Structures are given as structure tokens and as C-alpha cells.
Amino acid sequence: METHNASTHEFDAAIALTPTGDGGFTGRTHPAYGNMVGPFGGVIGATLLNAVMSDPALLGDPVSLTVHYAAPIADGGFMVRARPLRTNRTTQHWSVELTQEGQVAAFATAVTALRRDTWSATDARFPDVPAASGLAEAPAIPRAAWTSRYEMRFIDGGPDSAVQDGHPSQSRLWIRDQPPRPLDFVSLSALCDAFFPRLFVRRPKWVPIGTVALTTYFHADAARLQAQGTEPLLGIAKALHFGQGFFDQSAEVWSSDGKLLAATHQVVYFKE
């Protein structure tokens, strides 16, 4: 197994930003993370988070990230600009915009915070599931390059498995970067958008579809993510409601040793 470090992995090339000297950045979509049309949204969100985390004014670690996919993003270059809207003693609120040809194509808001030890408890439950090593790797989808950048091993709700455990749109899978890359906030934020649209799990019919807005809550600090290394993460994704052109889906992302690292929620447009 080959492990790439952060400086040589294609993910890092895909989210790379170049300072423009006036506080902004330029970036460029990367073919390794292409989607059927334009770039994979998870990498766009990670790029916006990267702008926040690259800012000299940054306070602490990401606590929440909301990404709006406002319009189709064309393959090629873009501009990114992050602004702290409010800085408190231990928390900071951010706004980030990605523009192409002067128009906003994506934007994000984020909360970062200095975290410290407090009382803790996890009410969500880590399920009893087989280890990743005993499960087959799902094939990538040739028309969506980004799917070959994640190793996905489905427990249920996968492309070749209609059986779910009690919830009709649920998938449970072990997932990690492909090739493996040590986990950090930017890669975790992208992975939170790597759960296939629940509509396709629920209803085997192809229709145009696209995430409109995605929110992720981070339940780990940098040290916890670092401890995860390149081990597979357990993802559990399910939808709540489909109707009138939109559905929502939520997912939990767990470390290999049963710690909840992130909870993520999104609303998705579908054509019919």
C-alpha cells in the first residue's frame, strides 16, 4: 500500500490556492477530482475551507462549515476570497466566496474556535459492522473521476446491494482517500460530500441532480484527526425527505476506533 503525504497527494493539488497579494487567492479545478459536469463539490468546499485555514487571521480549528453551490462551476480557474465577519475571544465567523468571471459560483460560511477539554458524550451509536478489510472495494464510476479518488467498501446501501438495515435510503460504508492520505480538516470536509445522492440509493433512475447547500459539524480537533492517520472512516448516510425538487440527507463520519468525527447535512436539487 502506497501512502502519500500531504505535499504530494493530488487532493492537495486540487485544493491549492495561490495568494494574489491583496488577501485573495486564485485556484483551479483539477481533473483528478472532476465530476460528470464540472468539479466534485467536496473538493470545492475543501478549497473554500482551505482559504479560511490559510488566512493569517485564523483563530482555532473548524467547528462548522456551510457550503453553497450557487451555480455550475466551469473547469478552469477561479478566485477565492475569505473574510472574518466577526472575531470573538474563542470563536470566529467566516464568509468565503468563489467567483468565476466576476460572478459568485460557490460560497461558504464557517465557524472556527479554540477548543479545549470539556465534559463529553456521544449519543449517536457506532454500529456493529464488519471490518473494512473483509469487504470488497466498490468500483469507481468512470464518468465521475472523483469516485476513483475514494476507496469505498459498502456494508449496505451500496451500488450492488439493495439491502439496508431498517432505513430505505441508508448506506453504511468504510471510506478513505485513494491513495490513502493522512486525515485533516480539509480532507474530512471533502469526504463529507462523498456520499452518493440518496435519491439514487432510494430510486434506481437517472435524473439530473446537484447539492445546493451542505453543512458539516466537526467533532474532532486537529490532534484527533491526525491520530486517525490513513485508516478507513465509517460513514452512515441517509435521507429524511424527498419532494418538490429537493431532498435532504445526513451522514455521520466515525473514526476506525469508534469516535464520531463529523456530522454532515445537505439539501440536494433533483429534476423530477
Added chain:
Amino acid sequence: METHNASTHEFDAAIALTPTGDGGFTGRTHPAYGNMVGPFGGVIGATLLNAVMSDPALLGDPVSLTVHYAAPIADGGFMVRARPLRTNRTTQHWSVELTQEGQVAAFATAVTALRRDTWSATDARFPDVPAASGLAEAPAIPRAAWTSRYEMRFIDGGPDSAVQDGHPSQSRLWIRDQPPRPLDFVSLSALCDAFFPRLFVRRPKWVPIGTVALTTYFHADAARLQAQGTEPLLGIAKALHFGQGFFDQSAEVWSSDGKLLAATHQVVYFKE
């Protein structure tokens, strides 16, 4: 039972905005919706949504709303400004800022859309619960005026009921405006922030606490909300994880006849 219409209910006074003539608005916190310190966050979020829905450029109905509580809001006046960041054929993305003394105290992003009939399905389940009429109304919390503006009838997870149905931080309750007010997007958005912080359900100890960011997905159009009228809504709230100064909680809001109207998620700061 007295029913107020939208023009005379204190909620509408609390979210009222006055155009400043340059596209912005002024507003003012309302004592009926005060919290222990400053205003109830749900009404601030509803005020930001009201700015979007009052804008002549508005396209369609709200699909998602994310509100950031960036700093304490002082009782008194504030400025609100909404901007459509991107308008597509059937969707629109918004940014809204609330300022006091020139500083951003709260801000929001929203998606609005022209909705139309499509395939629909609800994967979340409406639970088997007793009717609102058979349950006692929970007493308001005197130090938090806003709690007397909601009629809450707990099935479980309430202030006088430690028994939960399988989830340690879950509450299930029938809830509506007090006095009753016909449901609409602004009142639904506020109600989505009316679920008590899960930390206090989970751990009976008073600590400083505050919602940092809240996202709501709307699963109903205006006609569906209108059909609900003033009937009680079923809320189901639960937390996923508490730790390092933050926890997240999610809630479903159901109509009295078992339609999922909204799903809402928030991340909350707690001191220890």
C-alpha cells in the same frame, strides 16, 4: 382559544423590518421574545429570513436557511441587509447580515426556489405518539420570556420527564406559537430554534451556552404550511455528540397529520 392573525401577533412585531430606502432595513429586538440575555435566536433568524422574503428580487420559497449567531445581540435596534448572491432559473442564493454599531452580530445564508411537484417520499418516520390534547402544557421559564411564546407539550425528554425513548438526549413534544398563529416560513424557522439545548436534557447542570450556527431545510411549500394553520407541530430533537466546548443537535418538525415540514440542525457552544 384566541387565534391571532399575522398582522396582530407579537411574533410579527418582533420580526418587523422598516425599509431604509437604500435596500436595507432597520429592526428592533422585542421584549416578548427576550432570552436570558438578549433576544431569542429563533426570532433573529426569522428576522433575517423576513429580509429575504421582503426583497422585491425574491424567487420562490425558502429551501434552506443557515443562521450564524456571531456575537451577543444587545436589546435595541439593528440594521439588516439582504443580497442575492446568485440567481438561477429556479433557485436563488442569499446572504443577509445583521449589524449593531457597524459590527456584524448575526448573519445568514439562504436558498430559495420555485418548487414544483416531483416524485416524493419520506424516509424519516412519524412516531406513534399521544395527541397534544392529552398532554400537559409545560410551564414557561420565567427568566426566558420567549418560552412563554410557545405552547410545548412534552411526550418525553421534557423538563419534568427523564424518560426517553431509546436516545439519551431526545425530546418529543407538540409545539406551536402561543397564542396560536397560522404557520408560515418565518414562524417555522423560529420554531426550529425552540428546542431546548440538548445539553440540559442530557446533563442537569446549568452552564453558559449559545447556538453558534443553525441550518434548517424546509420540506413544505407555502400552501402546505398554510394548511397546517394553528395546529400543534410534532418536534423530535436529539444530540449526536458533545465535546471540547460544542455539541450538535438535530430536530424534525412534523405537521399534525404526519408530514415532515422541516429538518433542522445546529451547533451549540457550551462553557464546560
